[in-house]
Amino acid sequence: MSFVELTVRRLASAAPRLSSIAGASRVTATSTVRSRYISSTVRRAKTVTETAKDTLKSVDRAVSDKLVDGINVGSAVASKVKEVSQDMADSTSTATGKAQQMRNEAGAKGNELKRDAEVKGQDMKESAKDKAGQAAEKTKQAADDVKSRM
Structure with missing residues (x-):
């Protein structure tokens, strides 16, 4: 006591x-x-070594806090870069998909126009044959008329 x-x-x-x-x-x-x-009891004063240790601890703590803040900022930047690159990849794939879709549509339209042209070409060919046949008949009739008159 x-x-x-x-x-x-x-x-x-x-x-x-x-x-x-x-x-x-x-x-x-x-x-x-x-x-x-x-x-x-008398309050004991700190020695120079203890004071230096306390100072170094407070400096170490401050530096550690700043490093942790830097790491957090770096992590945030990395996640933002990842998000932006993902968005760019999504937009690129969307643009690629749209370009492919337009290419397919253009190809389908080209094929449709080609078939239409082939059909019209066939129709014109048949029409030309018919007209050539009619012209040949008329020429034959005219020649027969001329022969019959002579």
């Missing part, structure tokens, strides 16, 4: 004797003594 605790106990045990002498009640004597705490 410390010196202060021993002194408080001695005063508390002497309080009944003092109360009869001083005319004070026992409760006030003990409550006054118990409500006070006295420290008899």
Whole structure:
């Protein structure tokens, strides 16, 4: 036990004797003594080594915090770059898909026009044959008419 605790106990045990002498009640004597705490130890000063260690710890902590902030910023930048590249890939694939779709549509339209041209070509060919046949018939009739007149 410390010196202060021993002194408080001695005063508390002497309080009944003092109360009869001083005319004070026992409760006030003990409550006054118990409500006070006295420290008899001297505060120890830090050594130069401990002060240096504490300074280095605070510097290390500050540097660590800044490094963690830098890592967090780097992580955020990396995720943003990844997101942008994904968006670009999506838009590229969308553009590629649209270009492919337009290419297919153009090919289909070209094939359709080719078939139409072939059909019209066949129709014109047949029409030309018919007209050539009609012209040949008319020429034959004209030749027959000329022969019959002669």
